[in-house]
Amino acid sequence: MTKHTQAYVAALSPTQRRIAQLGVLFVPIVTQVTDILRVGSLAFYYAFKKPIRWREVVQQSFFIGNRSLAFVMIVLGFLGMILIFQSGFQAKRIVGDLQGMGALYLQLLFREFAPTVTALMLATRVGTGIAAEIGSMVVTEQVDALRMNNAEPIQYLVVPRLIASIVMTFVLSCVALCVAFGTGMFVANTVFEVNVATFYNTSLLEWGDLIIFSLKALAYGITIPIIASQAGLSAFGGSEGVGTATTMAVVNASLAVTILDFVLSGVGYIFFFS
Amino acid sequence: MIEFIDIHKAFGSKQVLRGVSLEVKKGEIMFIIGSSGAGKSVLVKHLVGLVRPDAGRVILDGVEVTNLTEEEYYPIRKRCAMVFQNSTLFDSMTLLDNVALPIRKHFKLSLAEARSEAKAKLALVNMDQHAERYPADFGDGMRKKVAIARALTLNPDFVIFDEPTTGIDPISANIVDRLIRDLSDRLGVTSIVVSHDLRSIFGVADRVAMLYKGQFVLDGPPSLYRETDNAIVQQFINGRPQGPMEV
Amino acid sequence: MQALSPLKLLSRFGASFMEVAQDVGGMAVLLYKVIRCFFPPKLDGMETWRNLYKVGVKSAPIVVVTALLTGAIMVIQSGALVAQFDAFGLLGWGAGFATLREVGPIMIGLMFSGRVGANNTAELGTMKVTDQIDALRALAIDPITYLLVPRFIAIVLMMFLLTIVGDLTALVGGAYTGQVLLGVSPSLFASSVIEYIKLEDLFNGLFKAFTFGVAIAVVSSHYGMTTSGGAVGVGRSVNNSVVASAVLIFVLDYFITSILH
Numbered sequence: 001m002t003k004h005t006q007a008y009v010a011a012l013s014p015t016q017r018r019i020a021q022l023g024v025l026f027v028p029i030v031t032q033v034t035d036i037l038r039v040g041s042l043a044f045y046y047a048f049k050k051p052i053r054w055r056e057v058v059q060q061s062f063f064i065g066n067r068s069l070a071f072v073m074i075v076l077g078f079l080g081m082i083l084i085f086q087s088g089f090q091a092k093r094i095v096g097d098l099q100g101m102g103a104l105y106l107q108l109l110f111r112e113f114a115p116t117v118t119a120l121m122l123a124t125r126v127g128t129g130i131a132a133e134i135g136s137m138v139v140t141e142q143v144d145a146l147r148m149n150n151a152e153p154i155q156y157l158v159v160p161r162l163i164a165s166i167v168m169t170f171v172l173s174c175v176a177l178c179v180a181f182g183t184g185m186f187v188a189n190t191v192f193e194v195n196v197a198t199f200y201n202t203s204l205l206e207w208g209d210l211i212i213f214s215l216k217a218l219a220y221g222i223t224i225p226i227i228a229s230q231a232g233l234s235a236f237g238g239s240e241g242v243g244t245a246t247t248m249a250v251v252n253a254s255l256a257v258t259i260l261d262f263v264l265s266g267v268g269y270i271f272f273f274s
Numbered sequence: 275m276i277e278f279i280d281i282h283k284a285f286g287s288k289q290v291l292r293g294v295s296l297e298v299k300k301g302e303i304m305f306i307i308g309s310s311g312a313g314k315s316v317l318v319k320h321l322v323g324l325v326r327p328d329a330g331r332v333i334l335d336g337v338e339v340t341n342l343t344e345e346e347y348y349p350i351r352k353r354c355a356m357v358f359q360n361s362t363l364f365d366s367m368t369l370l371d372n373v374a375l376p377i378r379k380h381f382k383l384s385l386a387e388a389r390s391e392a393k394a395k396l397a398l399v400n401m402d403q404h405a406e407r408y409p410a411d412f413g414d415g416m417r418k419k420v421a422i423a424r425a426l427t428l429n430p431d432f433v434i435f436d437e438p439t440t441g442i443d444p445i446s447a448n449i450v451d452r453l454i455r456d457l458s459d460r461l462g463v464t465s466i467v468v469s470h471d472l473r474s475i476f477g478v479a480d481r482v483a484m485l486y487k488g489q490f491v492l493d494g495p496p497s498l499y500r501e502t503d504n505a506i507v508q509q510f511i512n513g514r515p516q517g518p519m520e521v
Numbered sequence: 522m523q524a525l526s527p528l529k530l531l532s533r534f535g536a537s538f539m540e541v542a543q544d545v546g547g548m549a550v551l552l553y554k555v556i557r558c559f560f561p562p563k564l565d566g567m568e569t570w571r572n573l574y575k576v577g578v579k580s581a582p583i584v585v586v587t588a589l590l591t592g593a594i595m596v597i598q599s600g601a602l603v604a605q606f607d608a609f610g611l612l613g614w615g616a617g618f619a620t621l622r623e624v625g626p627i628m629i630g631l632m633f634s635g636r637v638g639a640n641n642t643a644e645l646g647t648m649k650v651t652d653q654i655d656a657l658r659a660l661a662i663d664p665i666t667y668l669l670v671p672r673f674i675a676i677v678l679m680m681f682l683l684t685i686v687g688d689l690t691a692l693v694g695g696a697y698t699g700q701v702l703l704g705v706s707p708s709l710f711a712s713s714v715i716e717y718i719k720l721e722d723l724f725n726g727l728f729k730a731f732t733f734g735v736a737i738a739v740v741s742s743h744y745g746m747t748t749s750g751g752a753v754g755v756g757r758s759v760n761n762s763v764v765a766s767a768v769l770i771f772v773l774d775y776f777i778t779s780i781l782h
Contacts, residue, residue, distance in 0.1 A: 104602060124631075139752050239751055243756070247643050250639050269601055365647075375660070
C-alpha cells in the first residue's frame, strides 16, 4: 500500500479497516486482469492491421510448435496410458465390460483431455518462454529502444506470437489427440486384451465434440500468448523481474486455461450434451 | 602470508590465468590491477575456494588449500572474508539481518545478541541508522559499505575486496579506501584489493601487481608504477587508448 | 531451418541426450545432498518456518480455486457420460474416484509447480546470478542447509497438505455443480462417493502428491541453483524448471499407477 492509502486506512474504524484489507487483496488482481484485457484487445486490433511480420510468425510457430512437440507427445502419451489403466480397472470392477471403452475414451479426449492438457503444457512451456523473452527485453531496455524506433511493442512482439500460437495450439492439440489415443489403445490391447478394432470406435462422436475441441483449442491458443506477453511486458527490475514475470505468466495462464475449460465445458454440456 | 604458486586456470577454451605466482605478506594491502576480464577476480576467488586451479598451488598462512573439499574450506572462509563486486546483499532481509546472519550462524548468540553485534559492525561503516531498511532502497555505494560490514563480522585475518570502489561516488570511495587502510593499521588485517581505481591504487596500496594476458607484468610498490618504462604498464596507468596493450 | 543430414540429426540427438543426462544427474546429486541433511537432522528452523509460511500462503488460494474448478469440470464431463447411460447414482463415484486418484494430484501438482516451483527457481536463480549464493559460501554458510533443505520441506509438506484440502474442495465443487447442472442432490452425490470410493483411493492420490512434491522441489531447486547468464538465464531456468516438472509429474504418475495395481 502507498503511504497515502496507509494513512487513510489507519484513520478508519476497525470494521471498516477489515473491509479495506480485503480490498487490498483485490486491487492487484483487478489491475492485472484489466491489463491483460488491454494487451489482448490491442493485440487483436493490431492483428488486423498491416504490416504483419509473417517471417516472425513462422519463426514463432517453430518455437512454439516444433520445440513443444516432443514435450506434448511425451506427456500425452503417458496420460493416455494412465487414463486407460485407471478406467480399465475401474470398468472391470464396476461394469465388467470393456467394449465401450474406446468410444467413451475418444469422446473424452475430444471434449476435455486433448485440448486442455495440451494447453496446460503449453502454458508452462510457451508461457514461460514468451514471458522470459519479452521480460528480458523489457529489463534490458530493448523494448524502449523499439519504441524509440516507432515500433509499437504489442504490434511488433505480441501479434506474431498470437498468430503462431493460435495455429500451433490447434495443431498440437490434434497431435495430442492422436498420441493419447494411440497409447491408450496400446495399453487397452496389451493389459486388458481389448481388440484394436473394437477400441477404435467413433460411433459416439458427434459434431458437438469436434466443435468443443476446436473452440477450446482456439480459446487456449489466444489466451496463453496474451497472458504471457502481458506478464513479460510488466517486468521490471533486472533478473528478479524476469523471474517474477515468468512465474506470473505460468500461474495466470494455467488458471485462465482452467477457467476457460470450466466455462466451455459447461457451454458444451448445455448446448450439446443434455 | 598468502602464496599463489604457478596458477593456471581456463574456462572452457579461454585460458584466463597462465602460470601466475604472487606472495602477499601479513598486514599488507596488496592491489591486483589490470583491464576488465584479465582474470583478477578469478585469481582471488581461488583463495576462498570458489574457484579451483587447473594447475598450481594456493597456500594460506602455511595451509595448502588447493584441493580442500567444500566442507574443509569452511574454517578457511571464516579467516578469509570476501566482499563481492556486486554488493551481493541478501535482498529478502533488512540490512541489519544481512549483517547478523553470519553472526547467528557461527557464534552461539541469541537473535537479539546477534542483532546488536551487527548494529555495532554497521556503525563502523556509518550505516547503523538504516539498519531496518532493505538493500533495494539503497544505491551501490551504501550497499557496498554494508557488504564490507558483513564481511567483517567473523573478524577475519584476511579480506578480499573485489572492485570495492568501482561505480560508486568519490566520497563513498574515499570512505571505503580509508576503511581498508584502517583495517590494516589498527587490526593488522591483510587485504587483497582487486581494482582499477587509480586513486585508490596510489592512495592506499602497499604493493601493486598488474595482470595482463594471464600473467603478472609488474609487482611492486606504487612508486614503481610511476617510474617504470614498461610500455604496457604505462599505457594502463595513464589510460591511453593507443599502445601495445590489446584491450 | 536447414535440411538435416542423418549424421547431424544423430549428433543433435546425442547432444540433447547428454544435456538431459546432466540435468538428471545434477538432480540426483541434489536430492542425495538434501536427504543427507536429515540424518542427523540439521536444518535452519527459522528459514524452514519462513518457507512453510511463504509456500502455504502463496499457493493455497490458487490450489483452492483450481480444485473447485477441477471438481466442477470432472462432474460436467462425467455428467454427460452418466446421462448417456442414465446412471446418476454413479456420478459421485465417477467424479470422485478420478479426482482423488488422478486428476486431483495431477492438477494440483501442475498448479503447484507453476506457482511454487517457478517461484523457487526464480528466487534461487536470481540469487545465483547476483552472486548471493557465492556470498553465502564465502561466509562459510552451507547453501544446502540454509537455502535448499527448508524449501524442500516446505514444498513437500505443503503439496501433501494442499492436496488433501484440494481433494475435499474438488468434491465440494463437484457436488455443487452436480446439483446445479444435473439436478443430482448433494446427498446422493455424497452417498455415491462414500459407497464406491475406498480409503485406498485417497491414499493412492496422497502418495502421488508426496512424490510430485519431491519432484517439484528437486527440479525447481536444481534449475535455480544452476542458473547462469543474468536476467535471460533466470527466465530460461524457470522455463526448463516448469517443463521438467510437468513431464516428471506425468511420468511418475504413470509408474505409480501401474505399480500400485
